Amino acid sequence: MDVLEKILENNNIKPTAMRLLVLQFLLNRKVATSLTDVENYFAKSDRTTLFRTLKTFVEKGISHKIDDGTGITKYALCEDNCHCEIDTDLHLHFHCTKCNETVCITEYKIPPIHLPKDYTAENVNLVVKGICDKCNSK
């Protein structure tokens, strides 16, 4: 059986043609992807379908939403060693203001956050903006 199909079925997602294509697209991209990105790539398909496909991926846990401060929701598949889908994990995302791409940086961990008394943390979103490695080496 196809690797892509396996990924979907392992997460209780019926492997339709569209979903396999979107999954492959996300796998090939190393950066966080917006609905519009997917939409532009699959010009033939409907936005709603793609929207719901991404939503399904998030709900089933093979992808996670990223809020990188641009106001546009991004999606990224978690790598094997990335546990971004777990609420208690600390997400570190880097948004390059030059190429406008957002990447999930998994190799550097976020130090624990200290909060004032009586505050309870459920989720942490850390977005660093700046220039990415590719743009810096140009």
Next chain:
Amino acid sequence: MDVLEKILENNNIKPTAMRLLVLQFLLNRKVATSLTDVENYFAKSDRTTLFRTLKTFVEKGISHKIDDGTGITKYALCEDNCHCEIDTDLHLHFHCTKCNETVCITEYKIPPIHLPKDYTAENVNLVVKGICDKCNSK
């Protein structure tokens, strides 16, 4: 001269009636404020004017934009001991998922962020979601 006027004039903002009112409103609120919040409070005024007032405040440096992950842009005046308007400062914002309010937490600093090679950080946005002190003590 009025304190409010002084604040505006010190930052090269012409102190119009509307701006003074918005400034006062922001001063009284201890939490981050969205355009809609201001709009609802000043029902008589036009949204565009309020939008541009907030924009002016940000441009002139007496307020800063907050992206708390709700998708709605918030604004907050910096307190005297808060340097949120400077790019190099590390912003820590707390969004309560119960009362839906976002506050600027200035008393706890963010540890320095380590990035992979060739990444340059210009700005850091850290949003912690959870339950705030008020909601926790209810």
Next chain:
DNA sequence: GTAAATAATGCACTTCCGTTGCATAGGGCA
């Protein structure tokens, strides 16, 4: 003081993105 210039305000409208409702198509199963 009047006129011209500049800035602020208000209204209308646009755009963008996320989202939902509903009808249709497709695939699995009795």
Next chain:
DNA sequence: TGCCCTATGCAACGGAAGTGCATTATTTAC
């Protein structure tokens, strides 16, 4: 084959940010 459930596609909605332009207010020049 026929039924059912899910996925898909089309249309439309809604919220929020933002823009263009005419009007009003305020400052500046004469």
